[in-house]
Amino acid sequence: MKTEKRILELDKVVYEYSNKYQTVKAVNEISYDFQKGRFYAIVGKSGSGKTTLLSLLAGLDVPKEGAVSYMGKPTKEMDRDRYRREDVAVIYQDFNLFPLLTVVENVMYPLQLKGMNEKQAMHIASEKINAVGMDENFYKRFPSMLSGGEQQRIAIARALASGAQIILADEPTGNLDTENGNNIIDILKKLAHDDGYCVIVVTHDLGISADADEVLNMRDGKLII
């Protein structure tokens, strides 16, 4: 049963940053399997390689050694633009909404990028916005008119709209107060447990790691389970 749920695999993944003075192994021979319907927390100090690992999972780059595989296929061998468009969604600490698009346009973005017409995209976007507890009064607002918590909900709505099965979140509560942070984590947990998403959260927050199904502790680019 465990094998069937496996969606993302890390196989001896190595990633290095180089400059003219030194080479740093940000991710050092990490192997791990992520499954659908589970909520993961990747924790560790600053510079431990958490965000680098998340970026590799998001297909923003490929490992120098080893492989990140989605449904058994290494990201190295796939169209990673399509992978990011359809299979994985990322939520950021600073929300990364398009400031000059309205709330609904932001959520429609990944749908229209896939070629969906405006009417359909609008329909799905409004469903997803409602799903994160916001109503149509927010549709025409710009991100700057929303609170941090509201912006992060919209970011989650956008991730859901993309249809991806994997949601990656990089410090999603980092810019939020405790109440809003807890709400966001509740939403993410619900997505994993009720809707079967694979949710992977990078965080400093020990509270979040306590809620996680599994905690991946990183130190100096290595995984300490």
Add this chain to the structure above:
Amino acid sequence: MRKFIFVIRYALRRMTRDAIKSLILILVAMSFTILISEISYSLEKQYKKMNEAYASIEVEGFLTQKDGSEAKVYSKYIKMFDQSLGEYKAYVKDICLKRSVNYIPSENYILQDGEQYPSVIGISRTKADINLLPISGVAIEYFENYDESVYMTNSNVCIVSSTLADGTLSGAVRVDEDGFISIYAYVEIATRDMVKIPLKLKVIGTYTNGDKDIYCPWPVIVETLNTVLMGDLYSEGLKFTMNDNTLIDEFKEKASQIFVPTGYMGADKDKTMQYSLTLKDDLLIQTITPLTKNISMLEKVKPVIFILSAAIGFIACMLFIRNRKPEFANMRSLGTSKGLVFTEAIFEQLLFGITGTLIGIGIYFIFHGSKAQFIAQDILIFIACYLAGATIAVINITRINVMKIMKSNE
């Protein structure tokens, strides 16, 4: 295609919502369009003035002796300039030839004490004789159906002074009832003997301020003299007008092969004869020189402006999109391909450039009204340069390392 339309719509939305920045970029493109249009307009104006100067200023030339004095010009040189024969026919027009011959009003006429022989003068144009020019206070009136063109024909016609025509001039030949005058050309031949050659000429016009001198066509005098003179016939001078002033340097170059410069006193066997060719082109040069300088300066400024357009396109674009790296990184992380991100950014710049250019062209036309000329080529070069600069900036900015931008959050 839908993705492409989507990013274009995204760009349009962005531009309208970020109106101030959009407006500034449009204004930059507009200002440069006006600048380049103005330069092109000035250049066109200078060229137009120069062409007008070339077309309207008459440059006269004439043959003289090496010392600048009036020269007798023999037939060989007349043929050299003659429009129907000569090697200079492409360069010159209105060739003025003149030959004066003494005449007497009747076969047995005897000159009174102190009386001078009057002349019958063959001319190819009235300009050939200074005494017929308006500058001498002379007005010529032709009878019906006659004009200046008659001087190039061999018609036995002439113009006489108005006092001779109305018979008030004492001792002068009379015009008969049919409008003719009969005279005798009085010519010294090779044997030093004087011969009298009868000439009957129809009076076709009059000139003011004259006395007994009669003007007939150049070929009539040539034919008359040919009946008694065997030698080479000469003209008392040779004047001409430049046919096309733009060819003046070419003509000078050709002429310098044969004629010596005025004032040249050395012996130069290669220069065939003793003639100098003088062109009165001072006015043309005075007019053309400043125009040429202006044109040269503007022609030099134009490429500088084009290069500047590229630089401005680059800088303006760079300034306005350099802080959009996170936005582009966000687009990339959502799965927008590099090509689409580039398309979005370059489309914005294209639209700014073209909108600014169109407004600039509009202002240029409003400012200059009907005198404005549409200088399409320069505008297209400007847009190309501006967009080239903007494209470099867009390539530079959209080549983002998404991972690096994300890493900065860690």
